[in-house]
Amino acid sequence: MSEIRMQADDVNVFYGENHALKGVSMEVKSRHVTALIGPSGCGKSTFLRCLNRMNDTIEIARIKGKILLDGENINDSALDITLLRQRVGMVFQKPNPFPKSIYDNVAYGPRLHGMAKNREELDEIVEQALTSAGLWEEVYDRLEAEALGLSGGQQQRLCIARTVAVSPEVILMDEPCSALDPIATGTVERLILELAKDYAIVIVTHNMQQAQRVAGTTAFFHLGDMVEMAATKDIFENPQDPRTKDYVAGAFG
Template identity: 65%
Template sequence: MPIASEAFLQQSGRAMTGTSKVTAKDVNVYYGDKHALKAVSLDIRANEVTALIGPSGCGKSTFLRCLNRMNDLIEGARVTGLITLDGDDIYDYSLDVVQLRARIGMVFQKPNPFPKSIFDNVAYGPRIHGLAQSSADLEEIVVSSLQRAGLYEEVKDRLSEPGTGLSGGQQQRLCIARAIAVSPEVILMDEPCSALDPIATAKVEELIDELRENYTIVIVTHSMQQAARVSQRTAFFHLGELVEFGDTEQIFTNPQQKLTQGYITGRFG
């Protein structure tokens, strides 16, 4: 198997750290008559991990799904406000949503490998997007993606075996490899470790820290400890509102809002 080329490893993460990659301004989400997300505005910086925290039903996953238009798939959902990726409105009518979701990938709460081989799970996206000019190119992308997901050494001798036969933690890393195989710029993660044991969780958290060198990552988590470990900035949501947003260390050690302090100290949530 070929080793990942430098060109492939460096082709993502175009924006510099500290610059805004995704910007949300006055974003509201309605599910029918329910006002689920209320006037949320925040900037997500390039090559950082932004954690979204808050009690169940607070709007954090709803906001995450806005970022690659997954709410479009929910009947009765309506999104207002402005969300931009590198300054471009992602809800523009002329935008190709399939291409948007290639640029902003998603990793879900429960690992969801396709009922295909490990190789074909990772090759699926590059095939449908025409990213490989030859079988050798495709093989390089698959190997590179598995290497970046920290999985290649564990599966290199069984790439033709079903992805569903891997352990839960390996399946989640396979899903991460599948997401990065199409060279996204942003990776969304919706509680990616909630179904994993502590050892698998530690591996995924270590992977997240490595990936942010090349990707912008937004993670929803119920674990405040996880948010503190993996993120540079943290947003606290409550009842559909963004209560506080700032550097993770500041949010956890010196929150400016009483509601944030109450959640961080365990008084509610």
């Protein structure tokens, strides 16, 4: 059984007067995919962004509650936020590679954190990251090409490689396939399953089939509440809460 990597305890988020997330508690297990589903505006992305404190960039956001990463509260003001984000990486909704070469994109994190002593080590990290993102075969002969010249699906996998290159413990994915076509989506989903062998993955998705395909555990959010969290199979086949039932049945959302 996989161990618990992150633990959220009664997390509340306010955007100004708006109470966006109401007392959410959940566990994130390592080597496991946790999916967050729910209609738009239900707070699932907000919660995801709490896990690596990306909400800090929003001035009016206030966060209350405890989130433990290996027993350490990440909302502690003494915490080094850059260290947190090294340990909890993030892949965004829209592929957002830097306007640099493919190599520089992947090497950015390792360079930033001094993870490679020399060029050989860096090359090694870049190759490994690209390989684990399933991109190495496609780009090994044009690492110096502009990253923005890749297709959307390749760009998103590059972003995943970039995140993996920093060796995080947890990878957060905010609707990583919403800007991709079905074929690229399939590739990324296979990649997620592959990555789940090593990392704890939390994925926000609008696509219920996707949650069923990739996630071991699924949490359903509605209007800022986490309504139900259970094994994915149970959520879709035997939901306990009527709201969950309606949502997975397609009655709303």
